[in-house]
Amino acid sequence: MSSNNSFPEFAHSLTSKTTSTRKPITISLVGGGGKTQLLYRLANEYQRLGHKVCLTTTTKMYFPNAPELSEVTEFAFHSPLPSTGIAFVYSERLCPIDNDSKVKVRGLSDEQIQSLKRQQLYSVFIVEADGAHRLPLKAPARHEPCIPNHSDVVIGVTGADSILNPANPEAIHRWNEFSMLTKCNEGSVIGKSQIQALVHSDQGLFKGCSEQQQKIWVINRFDLASDKAQLTELAKQIFDEEPKLTQLAVTQMTADNPIHHIFNRTL
DSSP states (O other): OEEEOOHHHHHHHHHTTSSOTTSOEEEEEEESSSHHHHHHHHHHHHHHTTOEEEEEESSEEEOOOOTTOSEEEEGGGOOOOSSSEEEEEESEEEOOOTTOOSOEEEOOOHHHHHHHHHHTOOSEEEEEOOOOTTOSEEOOOTTOOOOOTTOSEEEEEEEGGGTTSBOOGGGEETHHHHHHHHTOOTTSBOOHHHHHHHHHSTTSTTTTOOTTSEEEEEEEOGGGOSOHHHHHHHHHHHHHTOTTEEEEEEEOTTSSSOEEEEEEOOO
C-alpha cells in the first residue's frame, strides 16, 4: 500500500480512473456517515480544476441550498452551464409530508443521467445513490442502493463514530439488515468482523456494484473515532484482505484538510 494526505490528489485519482479524458465520469456515493459532505467537497474540487459538475441523487433528498451551487434546476427545464460551475439537477419537487416543512426533491433516473452524459454537458457527475438519515452506518435494504449502471467509481462511506463502539440500533440505518448481515447484536462492540462483513459482503456496502466499477471505501468523521490508532489499523487490515477495493481514505470532511490517510492498492 501507498499513503498520502492530499484531498486534491484523492479527487484527481477518481477522475483519472476513466479510460478517456473526453468521457464524462460518474462517481456514485453510498453508505452513511457523511456522503453529502463528501459530495460537495468533491464538487468544489472539480470546479476548481475547471470542470462542469452535475450533482444529483437517484433517491430523494432535501432541496439543496448550498452556496457553492451555480444552478439548481429541474431536469425538464435544464439548460447547460455557461462556464465552469456546479449544477444540481433533479426530476421533481415533492410536497412536505406531515410536519416536515422542508421541501424534498426526487432525483434523476438512470436514463436521465445517461441523457445528460450523452450530451456531454458536464465532465463530472456525482450521484448520491443511497440514503442513511444522516446516521454513521447502514446496511442496504432489498431495493437499495440505487447505483447508476454506468457509474465509473462507487464510493462506500462509513462513519468512524460507530466503529469500535457498542452497537446502538438508533445510530444505524436499517438496523435489522445490518444486524443480520454482520451477526451483530445490540450492545456488542462493532469491530473488525462486523465492518469486514459490511464492506466485503455482496449484500453490504457495495451491493450491486459490477466488476468494472472502481470501489473505494471512505471512513469519515475520523475526529469522532473512539481510538484513532486502532481504527486505522483495523481499516488497513480490512483493506488488505479485500482486493476488490482499490482505495481506502480516512477522512474528516468538516476539516479544512479533510484527509487523514489515503491508502492505494499497489502491485
